[in-house]
Amino acid sequence: MTEVLTLQTVDAKGVLVEVTLRLGDPGSAQLELVDQGAIFEARGDDYLDCLMLTREHLEADERLLCCQGAQPDVWPSGLLRQFSNGRQAYLLDRERQGEPVVVDIFAPADPTTVVSIIVQRDAVLAFHGLPRPQDS
Numbered sequence: 001m002t003e004v005l006t007l008q009t010v011d012a013k014g015v016l017v018e019v020t021l022r023l024g025d026p027g028s029a030q031l032e033l034v035d036q037g038a039i040f041e042a043r044g045d046d047y048l049d050c051l052m053l054t055r056e057h058l059e060a061d062e063r064l065l066c067c068q069g070a071q072p073d074v075w076p077s078g079l080l081r082q083f084s085n086g087r088q089a090y091l092l093d094r095e096r097q098g099e100p101v102v103v104d105i106f107a108p109a110d111p112t113t114v115v116s117i118i119v120q121r122d123a124v125l126a127f128h129g130l131p132r133p134q135d136s
Contacts, residue, residue, distance in 0.1 A: 009035070009063040010111035017063070021054075021106060023047070026085045033057065046086030048076065051105055055117055069105030070114040072123035076105075092127045 003023040008016045017036065024030030031050035033040040035058075042053035051069045058065055068074050069089060076089040080102070091101035115123070122132050 005106055007106070007108055008066040008111060009058055010066055010114065011061075011063050014111070016066075016111060019065075023050075023106070026087070029085065044086075046081065047084075048081060048086030048089075048105060051086075052117065059116055064111075064114045064116065066109050066111045066114050067105060068103040068107045068109050070120065071109055072113075072115045072120050073127070074103060074105070075120070075124045092124065094127075 002025045005021045005023070006018060007021060008018055010016055019036075020034040022032040022034065026047075029044050029046050029050055031042045031047070031054055033042070033054050040054065040057050042050040042057070044050045044053060048069070051065075051067070055065050055070060064070055071091075073092045074089045075092060076084070076086065080088055080090065087105060088102050089105050091103055093101065125132055
């Protein structure tokens with residue numbers, strides 16, 4: 001693993017738990033979550049895939065990862081995703097003029113602002129004016 005990050009998770013009661021993310025080199029698209037002694041490994045096509053798998057794992061325990069990639073207004077374009085191997089995403093803000101804001105999906109985020117994958121998906125679709133898929 002080439003990079004080690006310390007982040008927090010938050011549950012519905014607001015309880016924070018510190019976790020460690022170990023990222024593989026950009027070509028490997030691998031991430032390890034060290035959570036209270038247990039290790040969860042995620043592999044994907046890029047870092048965003050790994051983050052989404054890790055978030056799914058945490059959400060199964062009703063916890064959210066406190067990182068920029070779990071914000072309702074953060075998502076990459078296809079080109080940025082390819083260019084950064086899924087590590088960077090845009091802050092989706094129609095009010096902002098000029099250059100778009102690019103964030104590291106693994107940068108820390110305030111626990112009160114992170115959302116589940118489904119809520120994030122719906123927010124990104126709404127930003128782009130796309131209909132929400134019908135839940136089955």
